Amino acid sequence: MTLVQLEYIVAVDTYISFVAAAEKCFVTQPTLSMQVQKLEDMLGVKIFDRSKQPVNPTEIGVHIIAQARTILQEAGKVKELISAQKLEVSGEFKIGVIPTVAPYLLPKVIANMLxxxxxxxxxxxxxxxxxxxIHLKTGVLDCGILATPLVDANVTEHVLYYENFVAYLNRGSKLYKKKIIDPVDLNDENVWVLNEGHCMRNQVLNICRSTKNNRLQGLEYNTGSVETLVRMVDLNGxxxxxxxxxAEELTGKQKNRLRSFKAPEPVREISLITHKNFIKHRMLELFKTEILETIPKHMKNKKKKDVVGV
Known part of the structure; x- marks a missing residue:
């Protein structure tokens, strides 16, 4: 049994495909399949049920793959110790980011890191x-950036910053003349929100309880883009x-359509999260430092009281 063979079965389980796993491991599909077969022959069991598509692990295969992930994580600690001793920053760092954070936070951070x-x-x-x-627990990702708090004992949260929510109004809105609004003011508005699966959708619905979300006569609109929401408000009210x-990415004219909420303003907490078995601590700290250097100072203040639930 070799670490390479363990990496291959973990890759097949992660990408539920021998072809995709081979591509991610930078080997040919026959080479990967041969090594998986050798491991199965050595153990005397089938790790994968090849009769199904996508490929699924067998009952015993589930346990073998779980153990393989643990072994690979422990082996990775050796490399991490050596890199830390040499003060090296090299290798891959795999990050998952929610779409309502990525375009506003990462471009500058990425440029600085590279x-x-x-x-x-x-x-x-x-x-x-x-x-x-899911991908954090299966080893596809090293860390994630998302809204917290979460309720998950397998995850460690490293709080980065707190950002307020602001309302963006069409010029024809009856709220347009107000400088500060109350969440209940939105009850009679058509509030455009992200589709199911996005945590910001839940946060927005926790702030305002409009029953007219994403609806016009003859239309129910589903989107995962904040920019699309802005366009829908501009063109459809x-x-x-x-x-x-x-909000900082808007044009000057669009910023005139922003309204703050009355105190206490609704706010979301954004954190770096890692699995409890995370080992790339030096990379994480450097990444966290770069993020904090790009964030406005007032967003790094100690925890605010009115964090909206995820």
Missing amino acids: SKYPDLKLIIWEYTTEDIL GATLLPELG
Whole structure:
């Protein structure tokens, strides 16, 4: 049994495909299949049920793969200890980010990280919270950036910042003349929200209880893009809620349509999360430092009281 064979069965389980696993491991599919077969022959059991598509592990295979992940994590600690001793920053760092954070936070952070650490390879995916948690536990991701708090004993949360929600209004809204609004003011508005699966949808619905979400006569609109919500308000009326960093990306004219909420303002907590068996601590600390250097100072204040639930 070799670490390479264990990496291959973990990859097949992660990507539920021998072909995809081979691509991710940078080997040919026959080579990967041969090594998996050798491991199965040595153990005397079938790890995968090849008769099903996508490929699924057998009952015993589930336990073998779980143990393989543990062994690989422990082996990875040796490399991490050596890198820490040499103060090296090299290798892959795999990050999952929710779409309502990624475009406003990461571009500058990525540029700084790659400039300072040329031997580092960042691999970034935009995922929903649910997908980030799944991929974190299966080893596809090293860390995630999402809204917290979560209720998960297998995850460690490293709070980064707190950002307010603001309302974005169409010029025709009856609320447009108000400088400060109350969440209940939105009850009679058509509030455009993200579709199911996005944590910000739940947060917005916790702030305002409009029954007209995403609806016009003859239309029910589902989107995963904050930018689309803004366009829908501009062209079809109503309102939406934006995170503070997202609001900074608007044009000057669009910023005139923003309204703050009366105190206590609704706010979301954004954190770096890692699995309890996480080992790339140096990379994480450097990544966290770069993020905090790009965040406005007032967003790094101690915990605010009115964090909206995920």
